[in-house]
Amino acid sequence: MRLVNRHPSRRAAIVLAALPFAALALAYVVGSEIRLAANPQDKLLPAPGTIWETAVRLFTVPDPRSGELLVWQDTWASLRRLAIGVGLAAAISLVLGMAIGLLPYLRRTFAGFVAVISMVPPLALLPVLFIVFGLGEVSKIVLITIGIAPFLTRDLSQRVLAIPREQMVKAQTLGASSLVIALRVALPQTLPHLIGGVRLSLGAAWLFLIAAEAVASDVGLGYRIFLVRRYLAMDIILTYVIWITVLAFAIDWTLRWVSRRAFPWMGASL
Amino acid sequence: MRLVNRHPSRRAAIVLAALPFAALALAYVVGSEIRLAANPQDKLLPAPGTIWETAVRLFTVPDPRSGELLVWQDTWASLRRLAIGVGLAAAISLVLGMAIGLLPYLRRTFAGFVAVISMVPPLALLPVLFIVFGLGEVSKIVLITIGIAPFLTRDLSQRVLAIPREQMVKAQTLGASSLVIALRVALPQTLPHLIGGVRLSLGAAWLFLIAAEAVASDVGLGYRIFLVRRYLAMDIILTYVIWITVLAFAIDWTLRWVSRRAFPWMGASL
Amino acid sequence: MGVAPRLPVDGGVVVSFVRVRGLWQSYGGRPILERIDLDVAKGEFVSIVGASGCGKSTFLRLLLAEEMPSRGTIRIEDGPVAREPGRERGVVFQRYSVFPHLTVRANVVAAESFATRRGWLSRAGRQAARDRADALLERIGLAHVADAYPATLSGGMQQRLAIGQALTARPRILLLDEPFGALDPGTRLSMHDFVSELRAETGMTIFMVTHDLAEGFKLGDRVLVFDKPRWDPHEPEAFGATITYDFDARHGGIPYQIKEDDHAAIHA
Amino acid sequence: MGVAPRLPVDGGVVVSFVRVRGLWQSYGGRPILERIDLDVAKGEFVSIVGASGCGKSTFLRLLLAEEMPSRGTIRIEDGPVAREPGRERGVVFQRYSVFPHLTVRANVVAAESFATRRGWLSRAGRQAARDRADALLERIGLAHVADAYPATLSGGMQQRLAIGQALTARPRILLLDEPFGALDPGTRLSMHDFVSELRAETGMTIFMVTHDLAEGFKLGDRVLVFDKPRWDPHEPEAFGATITYDFDARHGGIPYQIKEDDHAAIHA
Amino acid sequence: QEKTEFRVAWSIYVGWMPWGYIEESGLMDKWGEKYGIDVEIVQINDYVESINQYTAGGFDGVAATNMDTLSIPAGSGIDTTALIVGDYSDGNDAVIVKGDATLEGLAGKPVNLVELSVSHYLLARALDSVGLAERDLAGVINTSDADMVAAFQTPEVEAVVTWNPLVSTILEDPQATSVFDSAAIPGEILDLMVVNTDTLAANPDFGRALAGAWYEAMALMAAGDADALTAMAEASGTDLAGYEAQLAATRMFYDPAEAVALAESPDLPQTMENVAQFLFDKGILGVGAPSADFIGIEYPGGTTTGDAGNVQFRFDPTYMQMAADGAL
Ligand SMILES: Nc1ncnc2c1ncn2[C@@H]1O[C@H](COP(=O)(O)OP(=O)(O)OP(=O)(O)O)[C@@H](O)[C@H]1O
Ligand SMILES: Nc1ncnc2c1ncn2[C@@H]1O[C@H](COP(=O)(O)OP(=O)(O)OP(=O)(O)O)[C@@H](O)[C@H]1O
Ligand SMILES: [Mg+2]
Numbered sequence A, B: 001m002r003l004v005n006r007h008p009s010r011r012a013a014i015v016l017a018a019l020p021f022a023a024l025a026l027a028y029v030v031g032s033e034i035r036l037a038a039n040p041q042d043k044l045l046p047a048p049g050t051i052w053e054t055a056v057r058l059f060t061v062p063d064p065r066s067g068e069l070l071v072w073q074d075t076w077a078s079l080r081r082l083a084i085g086v087g088l089a090a091a092i093s094l095v096l097g098m099a100i101g102l103l104p105y106l107r108r109t110f111a112g113f114v115a116v117i118s119m120v121p122p123l124a125l126l127p128v129l130f131i132v133f134g135l136g137e138v139s140k141i142v143l144i145t146i147g148i149a150p151f152l153t154r155d156l157s158q159r160v161l162a163i164p165r166e167q168m169v170k171a172q173t174l175g176a177s178s179l180v181i182a183l184r185v186a187l188p189q190t191l192p193h194l195i196g197g198v199r200l201s202l203g204a205a206w207l208f209l210i211a212a213e214a215v216a217s218d219v220g221l222g223y224r225i226f227l228v229r230r231y232l233a234m235d236i237i238l239t240y241v242i243w244i245t246v247l248a249f250a251i252d253w254t255l256r257w258v259s260r261r262a263f264p265w266m267g268a269s270l
Numbered sequence C, D: 001m002g003v004a005p006r007l008p009v010d011g012g013v014v015v016s017f018v019r020v021r022g023l024w025q026s027y028g029g030r031p032i033l034e035r036i037d038l039d040v041a042k043g044e045f046v047s048i049v050g051a052s053g054c055g056k057s058t059f060l061r062l063l064l065a066e067e068m069p070s071r072g073t074i075r076i077e078d079g080p081v082a083r084e085p086g087r088e089r090g091v092v093f094q095r096y097s098v099f100p101h102l103t104v105r106a107n108v109v110a111a112e113s114f115a116t117r118r119g120w121l122s123r124a125g126r127q128a129a130r131d132r133a134d135a136l137l138e139r140i141g142l143a144h145v146a147d148a149y150p151a152t153l154s155g156g157m158q159q160r161l162a163i164g165q166a167l168t169a170r171p172r173i174l175l176l177d178e179p180f181g182a183l184d185p186g187t188r189l190s191m192h193d194f195v196s197e198l199r200a201e202t203g204m205t206i207f208m209v210t211h212d213l214a215e216g217f218k219l220g221d222r223v224l225v226f227d228k229p230r231w232d233p234h235e236p237e238a239f240g241a242t243i244t245y246d247f248d249a250r251h252g253g254i255p256y257q258i259k260e261d262d263h264a265a266i267h268a
Numbered sequence E: 001q002e003k004t005e006f007r008v009a010w011s012i013y014v015g016w017m018p019w020g021y022i023e024e025s026g027l028m029d030k031w032g033e034k035y036g037i038d039v040e041i042v043q044i045n046d047y048v049e050s051i052n053q054y055t056a057g058g059f060d061g062v063a064a065t066n067m068d069t070l071s072i073p074a075g076s077g078i079d080t081t082a083l084i085v086g087d088y089s090d091g092n093d094a095v096i097v098k099g100d101a102t103l104e105g106l107a108g109k110p111v112n113l114v115e116l117s118v119s120h121y122l123l124a125r126a127l128d129s130v131g132l133a134e135r136d137l138a139g140v141i142n143t144s145d146a147d148m149v150a151a152f153q154t155p156e157v158e159a160v161v162t163w164n165p166l167v168s169t170i171l172e173d174p175q176a177t178s179v180f181d182s183a184a185i186p187g188e189i190l191d192l193m194v195v196n197t198d199t200l201a202a203n204p205d206f207g208r209a210l211a212g213a214w215y216e217a218m219a220l221m222a223a224g225d226a227d228a229l230t231a232m233a234e235a236s237g238t239d240l241a242g243y244e245a246q247l248a249a250t251r252m253f254y255d256p257a258e259a260v261a262l263a264e265s266p267d268l269p270q271t272m273e274n275v276a277q278f279l280f281d282k283g284i285l286g287v288g289a290p291s292a293d294f295i296g297i298e299y300p301g302g303t304t305t306g307d308a309g310n311v312q313f314r315f316d317p318t319y320m321q322m323a324a325d326g327a328l
């Protein structure tokens, strides 16, 4: 039987899915043991037990200096920046994307500009941003926003342009003005793609957040990783990396769920 | 007449397209003049003339220290890293994406793993990479590769899965083995999406390149930007930012051109 | 060969509801339609047939005022020339004629709410509009799927909805561009009955483009054939199409050869 | 009500080319097909009709060995039960039956090259295969578009190509799942002629699913009707479909009422 | 122009940890109130970014070294005054190699450091001391300070130049050897609090409040106040013992009179000329600087080095003197 036609049984599927994770864990444990055997003080690959203890401590024992649970503080600060930055980018992109997609005048004006802007590497602009927007929350949020807004805008304007011309004409024959076409035809059909686009750009948003927090911050997940990098506290770094992964996964899952719930008419295409 | 139905004339369209660029340039010139009037030594917003002189100098006058044209050296080094990193990622993703898309056993094994891995923030892993792969070229290339490969792999595996089941069955009725299905049905229909995926991930690839070069390097576009940040040489930073934008645009354009030429059967869907 | 416009005459007086005069359309210098003159009486059902790519949809777009002709005018009851689509011209396309993000009922209500300033009816108006929508859905046999989304409907039900929606806006003319082109034969037949009934009820003036000559003759009062009257073998695209035949389909006088195959298909 | 399998008899000996015995298929515990027994003689053209969703495509998938039945067997000439699709069973679907990334000629050549180890013919074989492909394209009237990609072809031309491609692999049975469902009526008629001609030439054993009863009777030697023989009003999905009628369409004996509408459509 | 609200920036470094303590303990508020002004002390992760921010006008003062003050704000035409000389590095910056290599052995090897920083300057001075030059190396590789510890762990890195607390972390590695440190060039790497000259001139109370708060903290440290030292230690990510070890390599001027003495010392102009020459050699002394003398530096008593017509950097012991005199 051809390989393309061979399907694993249900039980086998579960085992197979766990396989690469197990392999990764095993590789880590072996590597860690080898290094720790050579140098028990080695910080690079701490034993899984050490990571677990560190993780438990980070999540439950308040920091002696501030009396706060640092992870939760960092998480809250970073998620706030992420939410505002991505939210702003989404709002700007939605308005600009719809405008570009719907109105020929604005399309001519901004389509080329956005295409060029989306090629500017935001990380190279980081120094400029800090100087223009200061070192506070604003510059971090702005970095996230200008990092993902051009991509989102292009995506959304293309989605609006992809709405069949027939629908636009039909709306006009029902007496819809430009505003009504925007609000009742284009907007509802663009929103699911907005969520999809946000899901796609969240990876980049995290990058920008971490990069910005590394430069100037006193709280946040990226800040903490950067801070302890100086001391090679890999147990803390790995805890934070895993935590960020969990957060990213949860956000992605939530967005998909929202999208499925909110836009039943999209059917299976989400 | 509704705004959605109003189209600018050809001449107006050209003017409109130039408008935002002109506005940006104007804002810069005004800002620069104001700051330079207050402090003629100000480095933050150098006069356009200064930037032009710097750019000309950078591109044509050899650096007195090394006797080399730094921009070209940096460009060559960075493009090499980018090409190898992205090329590797593309190759890995193509193989893995096709395997996941075509073979149920491998799909069960890797689909979940890749989904989780794609959520790991690669920037947070940077110190680990440096230690595992050293500070040389390898770690920079690996950062780019692991930064974009999970996204590309997911994208490609979904593209392969989206090939109509009818085609797979048809190929089998023509006697195709799994290998032939992979090589002659899935591969040619996946390649255009590979180029599309690479175009989408180039932005992230540049980010990773700049981040890696900022951490440890002695040549490269990102290295130069973060080095000259030390003395706020905005004229050099801006020259480099514009240069990177031009390069990114050229690469994107080339890929699109290649894709159009190589896959005529895709029609207008590219 | 061109044909002289056949004018609808009512008691010796020419009554023309839709009046097309000297219509030309070309894209990028390439003529598509040439010298079209046409008068259509109120309540007439005009079928339009012709080879693929000859400009039938283009003619419908011009009637719809979706685009402007290179030359010539189209007027309804000698009113002004329309510059963009509006409520006086309803349309149903082969596909994408209903809004996928609205339920069946909301699609019908949209025909009222879209004409308001912001696209939403006031609270008071909403319930009334819903009731009217439900009444219409009852009539067109879609009451049982009022809360479903169009994607879950069959092609025939979608087109029925599209027609109902278009009629709810009370247009003065209704334009159909191969409305049944994507349906299978059985559904097609029941759609014919549906359109005939609706037409009998509303007396709407209808233009329908179709690929299927038989369908054109079955439903239409008149059948217009679009074709190129002039032909330059060296430059096939040098000339545009116009109305080459204008058949009366009402009184059984069909100068049209039914293909043997059609019978063969049935008697196999 | 079930029908006893009608056995093809040749000189008193039962000759069964395709033999289906006690076939059941259910998805997730829900029965779709029940107790299907069928014998088809070599060279027979079997049309399959039935309500939408009754399991016609499922039956074709089982014939194709694309999936395995819950119970029962399908054999060709009493050979082994196939476990996956292969060259002895050709297929044409309603859509996506040709490879969009190959030219028309390459699509035909694929029917030879795909059976090789790596999917490419040797240099020597290639030219010969191309010549054979060109001969076939000539016969099916696609020679003039041999170098075009399928997307530029009309729906009818694509389906013609799909059938030509399937036949090039010289299958023992050919399965068609609503092959003309997406075509407009004119194209459909010419496809009927095309299939009839090809069949006369090749004497292929063909199973065709169609929505169109008339089409089934026109083309088929036998028309099988799929329907649920048992029906539980409280649990509509409790039972599967089976063959409820098995008509002989060859000798004009059609126990089938042609819809009045079909004539009406033509005589309008 | 006169104003009442000021912002100064600092980043984590042994000699600057008191600034964090001053802000958190309320010392700054106390001294601000005394002069009727409000001073906010802001910690910035990235040292270079904090100086850039100051240069761009985002802050009125910044904790910086003498070298970076000369190259960034002074080089950009921001007239800057060294208000407080806090300490000089007395071993806090070091050249570290793997195994038992020597300074001379660096020839032909690559060195990882933060390019154009005081580490780079220290390396230049170290190579000078054994008659080598940078071109004798296999090259310098710009490496972020955050990754210096990790970098040292990788096989291809043979030598690094960096500062504390990274130096002490790296030296924990048994194969790390310090072959040259800033104790060999005392008084050359100065850790300063620099402020905008114009702002200071218009608001002398700003200088008084900063100096007052700083020297109160110095008094606490000199007295070995465990609370203050522990707070600083933890803020820098180490413990009291670790922080005291770092302090041992730092020549803190707990007594303002000592700081005044350094500012007035005749060695200072020579040091600054060395630094200016180094910066000029690296091509980073101001916009299009034609020579190492391009920027003028003014010392106590009005003497200058460099271009007296372009003075952008001033050592002004006035406020430290006030502290020494108990006049604050
Ligand atoms: N916007 C346009 N720009 C340029 N050419 C166009 C445009 N719209 C249509 N055409 C061309 O005009 C011709 C007529 O097109 P039209 O769609 O009106 O034909 P049709 O009779 O409706 O054909 P079909 O039966 O295939 O729908 C075609 O050759 C088409 O390519
Ligand atoms: N793989 C599957 N898993 C679960 N249910 C399926 C599967 N394939 C088909 N079905 C269900 O089986 C029933 C029969 O489907 P099938 O496609 O065979 O019908 P059909 O007669 O071909 O209908 P149509 O005329 O619409 O093509 C349907 O209810 C369908 O939902
Ligand atoms: Mg058309």
Ligand SMILES: [Mg+2]
Pocket: D056, D057, D058, D177
């Ligand atoms: Mg089916």
